[in-house]
Amino acid sequence: MEENKPRKRDRIKAGFSKLLKEDKLKAVSEYIENPGEFIALLKGFWYSDSEKQKQFDEFSENTISNFHIPYGISPNVLINGKIYMVPMVIEESSVVAAASAAAKFWGDRGGFHAEVVDVQKVGQLHFCYKGDKQTLQSLMPEIETELRASTKDMTVKMEKRGGGILDIKLIDFTDRLPDYYQLRVTFNTCDSMGANFINSCLETFGHTLQDYFLRKGETVEIVMAILSNYTPDCRVKVWVECPVYDLDGVDEHLDGKAFAEKFKKAVDIAHIDEYRATTHNKGIYNGIDAVVIATGNDFRATEAAGHSYAARNGHYESLTSCEINDDMFKFTLEVPMALGTIGGLTSLHPLAKESLELLGHPSAPELMTIAATMGLANNYAAVKSLTTKGIQQGHMKMHLANILNQLGATDQQKSAALVYFKDKTVTYAGVEEFLRHNNE
Ligand code: MEV
Secondary structure, three states, X not given: OHHHOOOHHHOOOOOHHHOOHXXXXXXXXXXXXXXXXXXXXXXXXXXXXXXXXXXXXXOOOOOOOOOOOOEEEEEEEEEOOEEEEEEEEOOOOOHHHHHHHHHHHHHOOOOEEEEEEEEOEEEEEEEEEOOOHHHHHHHHHHHHHHHHHHOHHHHHHHHHOOOEEEEEEEEEOOOOOOOEEEEEEEEEOOOEOOHHHHHHHHHHHHHHHHHHHHHOOOOEEEEEEEEEOOOOOEEEEEEEEEEHHHHOOOOOOOOHHXXXXXXXXXXXXXXXXXXXXXXXXXXXXXXXXXXXXXXXXOHHHHHHHHHHHHOOOOOOOOOEEEEEEOOEEEEEEEXXXXXXXXXXXXXXXXXXXXXXXXXXXOOHHHHHHHHHHHHHHHHHHHHHHHHOOOOHHHHHHHHHHHHHHHOOOOHHHHHHHHHHOOXXXXXXXXXXXXXXXXXX
16 A cells, blocks of 8 residues: 555665775665756766875765855964964855954954963773772873883874873762762873873773773773863963953943943843853854864864863853953953864865964964964954944845845846845845846
8 A cells, every 4th residue: 555655754774984996986876856856966076186085084974065164364363472373164154254253353452362271081980890989080190101001002103292191080979970080181192182192091991990900810891091181271262351441432332341241241131140141151162163164173072171160169150251340351261171172084085184284284283273263353252243233234145146146146136135225124025025126
């Protein structure tokens, strides 16, 4: 019967990963109304240079095409007295424009000030042990010597670069989970993000710990070994400051002092209310992620660390803070961030490589200052707009441009639409209607 026939979508494609790329594309196209068009479209996004395409295919798995996101520049960003052309990869309109405007504004007021608080990364070996806890604690110095010796081959190169394993701590969680302990290990991975280095060391630690107890006729259960993306001690602080009278003119209705006070109120709200804090911090990550992606770093890891840090006081709150003391306005972002400027995608992705060159081949700590600066710049721009003319005016201009592009407007129609919609609400239907009447 017709109803019992499996629909295309219900069919399970066994062995999909083993298919050739062309065949994967064909198999997937069965789910599309017009397979021919779909295949042509996706192929249209392949690089004509097959070697280059192969490189992209191999970043991930089951790749059938490339998905492009705009690569923009925020020019003339002044950080610690140095000017950067900052690459930003983001699909959301207004973010690069907002960051650039904020960078220009603060560039005229001394620029952004940044310092890296520390660069320690963390890894964890989670294990269970049924023996005596005091004995385990007392064996730690001996265990640590064995753990370090077992990873010597891996750490020697990192030590030459000034990094390596910093500290190994036993943490007793047995009151929360029976027999559960963890080794919390801190690392300095210099200019690499260090995930592979950390995970390799930790897995070796697991084997070493098991062998150590086997020799004593005891067992430990190694539950897992993995880096932690929470890196509160790999942290950067960036701030801007100026006398409040230097903020005169930011808003047509408020003098500098009144604007500063309203701005501070908006930041304070994001400290007490998690609904606002989430959106506020999202705006910060608009800037941070764009740089993190442009430089081939892991934005999921970066965000995970930041959001955990935002909840460090027991409730989720703003990552930025604002102070006004003696008529001096200071706006600060402090955030953990584990970035790399060597290894991983930073050297494999051709554009990530160029981004790093554009930034003058920064060290990982320097890149932390740049990414955090764009976070602060975007947050300043967003909160400034929200507390003055509102966010929609700027957004709507971009929204209008997007709709005009979608509807295939000519340059002439675009210019006319900009004038027409200056004081009108932009809707898709409204723009369609406008184009119908201006289609010469
Ligand atoms: C939009 O991507 C980001 C904002 O919502 C941030 C904020 O509200 O602070 C504008």
